[in-house]
Amino acid sequence: MNLARGPLHAMAAIAVLSLGLTGCAGNDSTTTGATGAPAASGNASADGARADLAAAAAELQKGNFVFTATGHEEKTTGTMHLPSRSASLVVTSPDKEDGDSKMEVRLVDGKQYRLLLIETPEQDRVDPSELPPDFRSVYEALSGKFWMRMDTTKIKPNGRSREMRLDQPDISGASAMLTTVVTADRTGEVIKGTVDLSAVPIHNTPWVQSDITAMGSAAQKVPFEATLTGQRRLTRLALDLPATTDAPAHRRVIEIKDYDAAKPTTKPQGEIRDAPDETYDLLNR
Incomplete structure (x- = not known):
């Protein structure tokens, strides 16, 4: 992420940072499994791979896991612990x-x-007291230095950063992507x-x-590689x-672990x- 220099531009970066949450907000509540367009071959191997991906997506919806996602100039880590009705993300x-x-x-x-x-950067730092009140609060x-208590009713559901929701427990976003499988073929524990x-x-x-528009027709056939355990749980x-307008072609990897063993998230200290x-004005852009 290449943030523009200077304190005023840094304030706008909050909206850019929120993109990491957009992709981790969970699966749409109407999604039921890997139900993308049918594979051209329609053979038993492909059908079996699809069934395994659907099962893997269902496991994520149970909401008890830890994940890490890496992509172009960004890393996201997160924990979902539905039993305690808690979750966390770090982008x-x-x-x-x-x-x-x-x-x-x-x-x-x-x-x-x-x-x-x-x-x-040090050369761009300013004294907050010299800024107008509205700029100062965001700066x-x-x-x-402190945590902010968010009023989630002020965050637009279709904005760049929507709130995490316990009724959409797959904050990794992996299961949502598995719902649009076009082709699938299994080799051992790996489905490509x-x-x-x-x-x-x-x-x-x-x-x-x-970004999706910039991908053009390539967005409709993005290669993937999924690794599943013998229990049909997604691990990678x-x-x-x-390429998109803002990023070159690259590989995005989501790794998932600690199924049924995630730890509850606690209230911030300090x-x-x-x-x-x-802050909401920027998040809702």
Whole structure:
């Protein structure tokens, strides 16, 4: 992620950071399994692979796992523990030139908390007291010095960053992508094929609509490689993504572990403030 330099541009980075959550918000509640367009061959091997992918997607919907996702200039880690009705996400983006960025989100007891950090280069730092009040509140919110208590009713459901929802427990986003399988072929524990990203609800991907549009027809046949255990649980999903407006062609990898063994997320320690209205303005762009 290449954030524009300067404190005012850094404030807008909160909207860019939120993209990591867009792709991890979970599976649409109407999704039932891997039900993409039928494979051309329609053979028993392909049907068996599809059934295994559907089973893997169902396992993720149980909401008890830990995952890591890596892609172009971004890393996301997360935990979903549905038994305690809690979850967490950490999105990081290193940038040697403009400073690293980080967003951490926790969902505990029905309340959402966020910590945001943009490490502004020393030459671009300013005294917050010199900024207009509305800019100052967001600049301080990006300091990473305190947590913000979010009013999720102020976050647009179709915006860049929507709240985590316990009724959509696959915060890895993997099961949503497995619902649009076009072709599938199994070799041992590995299933290879293609998925149609243009058919995945946009809020279940780490991209915005302009990214999918920029992929063109390539979005309809994105190569994937899924590794499943003998229990038909997904441990790794790799997608070979075509270039978009903002990123070159690259591989996105989601790794999942600790099924039925994730730990509950706890309420943040330290200072917690109510998120300023300006924060919602940026999140909802």
